Amino acid sequence: MGNNTAVINLKNITKHYEMGSQLVRALDGINIEVERNDYLAFIGSSGSGKSTMLNILGCLDRPTSGQYDLNGKNVAKLYQNELSEIRNLEIGFIFQSFNLLPRANALNNVMQPLVYRNIGFRNRRSMAMEALTRVGLKERVDHLPNQLSGGQRQRVAIARALVTQPSILLADEPTGNLDSKTTLEIMELFDELHDEGHTLIVVTHEEEIAQHCRRVVEMKDGKIFSDNSSKKKAHEKAH
């Protein structure tokens, strides 16, 4: 049901770590489906497994077991270089600490993901300009990250995520380093991006952030504790 619109489909995903002699079940049998144009927040206290969730969803890490279909393709068992390509094509990351390249100006930062797609300089430039215009930084393209405010940096990071036209935007505590006014601005930008048809997944521990999202999934001890999506219940029945 609804599989043709599902961007993400996790089936019985686990992630286990060895910590000394102890086995840590960071993710313990996760089943979730994320549909196109979903606007979803993962919430939970620290240690609940939401960071691991983000790493798995972002293809930064591979699950210990289970199946992860991204746009209908199982990416759970891919090699690192294949995962790099998936990240480049399908995922736009937005980090808490912005993670911009310190020596590159805003424009070059936004162009960087396109370098790995072997897109020529002119095209890269015009695509990056478009993305920077979209986040309202057209006038600041030649500024270095340390010449920009926190909110502006996060906008550059959002532009960098948007420029590749990814299937999902994956934000990890996107407002964690921002003041409340800027937080509001960024979240309004997120709302707009959702309205434009983007699929957004936000990992956060802040209630106000989660309130912007259409769907909130709470995690606890590596399991999904609650999911306010009615569809989710229907999905579980189907299995």
Added chain:
Amino acid sequence: MFFSLIESSRSALAAIFANRLRSFLTTLGIIIGVASVIAVVSVTGGMSAFIGDSFASLGADSLTIRSYTPFEDLMKGIRSRLTPGDLELIEKRGEGIASITPVLEANRSSQIKYGPQTAYSLIMGTTYAYQDVAQSYTQIGRFLAQSDNLTRRRVAVIGEDVKENLNLPDNPINEYVELSGEWFKIVGLLEPMGDIMGQSRDNIVLIPYSTMVSILGNQSRIDIGIQLSLTPAANLENVVSQLTTVLRSAHDLRSDEDDDFRIQTAEQLMEQFDQILGTLTMVIGGIVSISLLVGGIGIMNIMLVSVTERTREIGICKAIGAKSNHILMQFLIEATLLSLLGGLIGLLSGYGLGMLISSSIPDFPPASVPLWAALLALGFSGFVGILFGILPAAKAARLDPIDALRYE
């Protein structure tokens, strides 16, 4: 691939210039290594061209025959000799010889006196034919004549340096100098010949061969040198082998005995010199490659530090889609560019140093860097960069994206 190559070079240059001082200090080993090799090559390059010119003035078609005593024979008190008899034999039976002259040198510099002045010079007994063989002509007066030899006349032809050292007048003809207690009349002044390997060829006194023999006394024990020049049609190798045959039979050498003489051509002298120069260059090259090696290790060190410092950056790049080979290329290109830039700076400063050295030595030809040396130096520094960049680059490429992103 091509795009990412340009892109990698661009950001590598940005990284290098972001830390100018550190980049410079890192490449200092390469700079010094390349600069020293280029300085040496540019100086020796100029020198060997210069020496080549001087040897050509010796006459490429002239031969020198000297006696040669192997070391074991020397220990037994046996000395090989070339005698006036050998000279006569060669004059009689040699083919393709244009002119031939005996040369009898005093074993060491001899004292010459002119009025209150005393000087030391090489005294050489020879004949009129010497001027053709050695391409040495007089600028004032005449050369030794045949009659000088026949009558053992006490006349001398002197070199430019002798005139200077003895404070002789500008026209020294008909002045008398004292040599081994005898008075010699100066009949000619030689054209200046310049020097070879720092030894002046103008500090020379030529006297008739027969006069020299009588000064040295015991005629039966003398060991002469023979210089000869060839006719244009003569083949050098044929003449050498014919002369060898003549002298071997004259000296009653069995077929298993080595020659007790040496036939040298100007070309051989030049080859010998080139060989010495080549060996010198190789020794210096060896020392320099050690310094390049050390320079390379320096680059590797700093690149390893740089990888650690930029761990987070590497994580970011991987998160937004960089594959291992993108990161590998990035750091490899950075190390190579760093090393190449060092090589370039070394090349320029080495050339400058070479020019400085050669201009500080009077009469020395200007330094010149052959293209092959420049390319080799750059190629080698590039190679060092690649070689010592591999380890840091591989370390960067292997980083796990999550760990790298988390790195503080």
